[in-house]
Amino acid sequence: MPPSPLIGTSPLTIRDDFLPISKPTISxxxxxxxxxxxxxxxxxxxxxxxxxxxxxxxxxxxxxxxxxxxxxxxxxxxxxxxxxxxxxxxxxxxxxxxxxxxxxxxxxxxxxxxxxxxxxxxxxxxxxxxxxxxxxxxxxxxxxxxxxxxxxxxxxxxxxxxxxxxxxxxxxxxxxxxxxxxxxxxxxxxxxxxxxxxxxxxxxxxxxxxxxxxxxxxxxxxxxxxxxxxxxxxxxxxxxxxxxxxxxxxxxxxxxxxxxxxxxLAAVEGFNQRRRELAALYHELLAEVPEIQRPAAPTYDHDHTWHLYVIQVLPEAGLSRDEMMAALRERNVGTGLHFVAVHTQPYYAQKYPQWLGALPAAERASDRLCSLPLYPSMTEDDVRYVVAAIQDVLVHARR
Ligand SMILES: Cc1ncc(COP(=O)(O)O)c(C=O)c1O
Structure with missing residues (x-):
């Protein structure tokens, strides 16, 4: 993979159009x-x-x-x-x-x-x-x-x-x-x-x-x-x-x-293959960003279809996940939150308070996770832009 022209460019040139987290492919x-x-x-x-x-x-x-x-x-x-x-x-x-x-x-x-x-x-x-x-x-x-x-x-x-x-x-x-x-x-x-x-x-x-x-x-x-x-x-x-x-x-x-x-249904295997390619590119580019935890695939035999590409904003990022999402929105990148741990939602926290604090991995992830744009009609340059935008946010957070 040749080095990306977008990665590391500073300041980031903000794209004109909003990149949504997802978009259906309808033919x-x-x-x-x-x-x-x-x-x-x-x-x-x-x-x-x-x-x-x-x-x-x-x-x-x-x-x-x-x-x-x-x-x-x-x-x-x-x-x-x-x-x-x-x-x-x-x-x-x-x-x-x-x-x-x-x-x-x-x-x-x-x-x-x-x-x-x-x-x-x-x-x-x-x-x-x-x-x-x-x-x-x-x-x-x-x-x-x-x-x-x-x-x-x-x-x-x-x-x-x-x-x-x-x-x-x-x-x-x-x-x-x-x-x-x-x-x-x-x-x-x-x-x-x-x-x-x-x-x-x-x-x-x-x-x-x-x-x-x-x-x-x-x-x-x-x-x-x-x-x-x-x-x-x-x-x-x-x-x-x-x-x-x-x-x-x-x-x-x-x-x-x-x-x-x-x-x-006839097209979905092709959609999924494209998702795999885009997820692999995110994975490669984000390897250079230590403040971001990349999603890990299970170790048992499986075929992943990358419905979501869920990163975690680590404490060393110097800003919260919510701040990262807001900063990406300012850079015309949409993100999603999949998911807030259900036991922390008001109804469940009130009815079943015993779970609060009892599910540490879920709670930690729930505070840090964020889904990046991923859909078949995205381009490689869209992925490069998202990673460049994350890097730009991190540079600003360090200042
Ligand atoms: C894990 C999971 N289960 C169930 C649902 C519910 O799906 P639907 O919107 O088709 O009712 C969703 C929807 O986002 C989901 O993500």
Whole structure:
């Protein structure tokens, strides 16, 4: 790699346009497919959703994929379908988006936090067993930033204690562990297609699973407790009579979303490869910046999809993470915060004060972490600019 013309240039010439943390890559194929759907006469859940589900299931390598309106909705009905009851305990990570924990809490079950590995920020599997009690029913790991949690270690614990694993694979489209796609080996998994994710359907998500009975329950929970979808009911040959088999929700996916999803899924391996290249360049350039801790990849066999590139602003930087984010914004660089440790959020800190101070790796990371811009249409020069901007901020902080 030739030396960057931008690195070390001082003063920094501030770019004219704002570099966002993320931007979806939408091609003409998605646009044409959406238009085709809008003109087709059937725009909600229908044949394109079914096709998308089949293609997603094949991509992950599972018999069933159920598309839902969001990963949050998927977590909600997934936990219900797994039989989560008030008072049950679910082991999870504090370094996640609140949705993971909120859905446990919304069902009056109790989240039990296990600290993260300080290098990878994945749930520390060495601490999971000690967190198991008589009330523990399952483990809800999060494949943070596009790297997998240590699924082999978690599966061995879950087998020994007869627990389910529900993978939060919101960051994990294309992520593999030991050669297998995440979301293919556990009782249940959920992916997200929010616009910041590695592929998008605007909003949306998908549940992946193998068990036929669980699939039937989820299908009903997804749509009012019906075992037939509206599309089947209104299609030629369908019957409009419906039977409510349980009090379900309305978390279905539309054919407009599927129109995006079909083409995004076909492109996602290419998107992920581009993310890997950009992450490698960040990694190389940031090796020269000792005040910044670079994200560490797990040591077990995996394919990383770099959903996020999460740095940590070390104390020697001479400024806080929040100050770094504000200074980068002044230099036209957007950043993100993935994530504030959930147990420190006001609701959780008040309800479960026992966790405060008990998860030191998560709390330290939570104060220091910051996600840098990373998306397939970024250029190498954009990455060089971000690193030059960080260096410029650090030079000013030292003055
Ligand atoms: C780890 C994690 N889980 C769950 C979700 C929820 O996804 P959605 O926005 O599709 O509901 C997100 C969203 O950012 C997430 O990052």
């Amino acid at each position: 003409e194929a998605e646009i044409a497919e959406v238009v085709d759907t809008l003109r087709s006469g059937w725009i909600t859940t229908g044949p394109k959703t079914q096709r998308f589900e089949e293609e997603f299931a094949a991509f992950v390598g599972v018999p069933h994929a159920l598309a839902v309106s969001s990963a949050t909705g998927g977590l909600h009905i997934g936990l219900i379908a797994l039989g989560l009851k008030p008072g049950d305990e679910v082991i999870t990570t504090p370094i996640t988006w609140a949705a993971t924990v909120n859905m446990v809490e919304a069902l009056d079950a109790t989240p039990i936090f296990v600290d993260v590995d300080p290098a990878t920020l994945q749930i520390d599997t060495a601490q999971v067993e000690a967190a198991i009690t008589e009330r523990t029913v399952g483990i809800l790991p999060v494949h943070f930033a596009g790297a997998p949690s240590d699924l082999a270690a978690l599966a061995s614990i879950a087998d020994r204690y007869d627990l389910w694993i529900f993978e939060d694979a919101a960051h994990g489209v294309g992520t593999r562990a030991g050669g297998r796609h995440v979301g293919s080996t556990s009782a249940l998994s959920v992916f997200s297609f929010h616009p910041i994710k590695n592929m998008t359907t605007i909003e949306g998500g998908v549940l992946t699973l193998t068990d036929d009975e669980l699939e039937r329950a989820l299908r009903a929970l997804r749509f009012h407790g019906l075992e037939k979808s509206a599309w089947n009911r209104y299609a030629a040959g369908g019957t409009p009579q419906v039977q409510v088999t349980r009090p379900g929700f309305k978390y279905n996916f539309t054919d407009v979303q599927a129109s995006l999803g079909i083409h995004q």
